[in-house]
Amino acid sequence: MSTFFRYVSHINQPTSFVQAKADLTTRPPIPRKLLLWLTFGVAGIALFPIIYLLEGATRPGYDAWGQTISALSLGPEGWIQRLNFVLCGVSVLWSAFVFHRLLAGGVCATWYPIIRGIEGCALIAIGIFTQDPLHTVCLIVIVNAMCLGLFVIAWRFWSNANWRRWATFSVVCGLWPMVLMPFFGLALHTHGVFAGYAGTFERLATNADTVWSLVLLARLWVRQSAGI
Numbered sequence: 001m002s003t004f005f006r007y008v009s010h011i012n013q014p015t016s017f018v019q020a021k022a023d024l025t026t027r028p029p030i031p032r033k034l035l036l037w038l039t040f041g042v043a044g045i046a047l048f049p050i051i052y053l054l055e056g057a058t059r060p061g062y063d064a065w066g067q068t069i070s071a072l073s074l075g076p077e078g079w080i081q082r083l084n085f086v087l088c089g090v091s092v093l094w095s096a097f098v099f100h101r102l103l104a105g106g107v108c109a110t111w112y113p114i115i116r117g118i119e120g121c122a123l124i125a126i127g128i129f130t131q132d133p134l135h136t137v138c139l140i141v142i143v144n145a146m147c148l149g150l151f152v153i154a155w156r157f158w159s160n161a162n163w164r165r166w167a168t169f170s171v172v173c174g175l176w177p178m179v180l181m182p183f184f185g186l187a188l189h190t191h192g193v194f195a196g197y198a199g200t201f202e203r204l205a206t207n208a209d210t211v212w213s214l215v216l217l218a219r220l221w222v223r224q225s226a227g228i
Contacts (some may be wrong), residue, residue, distance in 0.1 A: 030102065035217075038098045041044055042213045046090025049207055051084045056199075066196045068188070069203065070139075073130045085127030092120035095213070108156035112138050113151055119145035119209075135190030146209045169215070173208040180205035 009200035055072050056064035056128035062072065096116035118141055126138035154170035155165040184201035187194035194201070 028031050030220060030224060032219040032224065034098060035220060038095065038102070038217060038220070041091050041095030041098055042217045044087055045076050045095065045210050045213055046206065047091075048084055049203070049210060050086035052081060052203075055080055055084075056121075064203075066187075067199045069199070069206075070126070070130070070135060071199075073127070076132070082127040082130065086124050088198055089120045089123030089127065092116055092123060096120060103156075108152055112153050112156070115149040115152060119149065143181060143206065146206075147174045147177055150209070150212060166216070170212065176208040177205045 003004065006120045052069050052072060053064070053079075056062055056067075056069075059072065059077065069081070072078065073085070093116075096113040099116065100109065100113040103112065122138045122141040122145065124134060126142065129135050129138060149176045154167045154174065157167035157170055180201055183194055184198055184205055187196070187198035187201055
């Protein structure tokens with residue numbers, strides 16, 4: 001059976017005393033320090049939508065339903081959203097570093113942190129470059145890296161029978177932005193039925209990684225608390 005994490009390799013408890021003894025000997029639980037590090041990274045990622053939702057709700061003249069998240073980067077108070085992009089990017093980079101420490105060997109242990117690192121750098125860049133074409137290029141890189149990272153780690157989940165439900169969940173989260181981003185494009189550039197909802201589709205499309213990270217982190221903390 002392949003190992004997903006360097007420290008834990010299965011969801012279910014061992015079914016025999018011999019298996020339990022072997023597991024305790026060869027696969028120690030994830031160190032609390034690494035879980036705390038991962039929590040800090042995920043907290044920064046989860047803070048990103050909270051900040052832009054609050055900004056969108058309180059910014060005079062801003063329409064959160066129809067206007068993009070990046071529109072908050074413009075104007076005298078735009079520094080708040082620009083800083084929000086940078087903070088999220090740093091948090092993603094930190095999470096990539098922690099996952100490099102958490103993941104066992106193999107292709108995923110190399111490529112998943114690299115892809116997340118690209119996503120983090122693009123988030124920092126999108127906070128710096130507020131004007132097109134660089135801004136749009138950064139958005140494309142972010143969304144594609146998000147999806148690709150989820151597919152890569154889904155492949156690793158699938159290699160272990162006890163993690164296959166997580167593989168399915170990861171694939172669903174990876175497809176989520178791919179399904180919704182075309183609607184964002186339609187709402188942004190056409191005057192049809194989706195007009196006026198560009199901001200809504202963008203917000204829905206770009207939070208797949210956040211949801212995935214929060215759910216996985218919660219599961220890891222439950223395992224840590226249960227001592228399994």
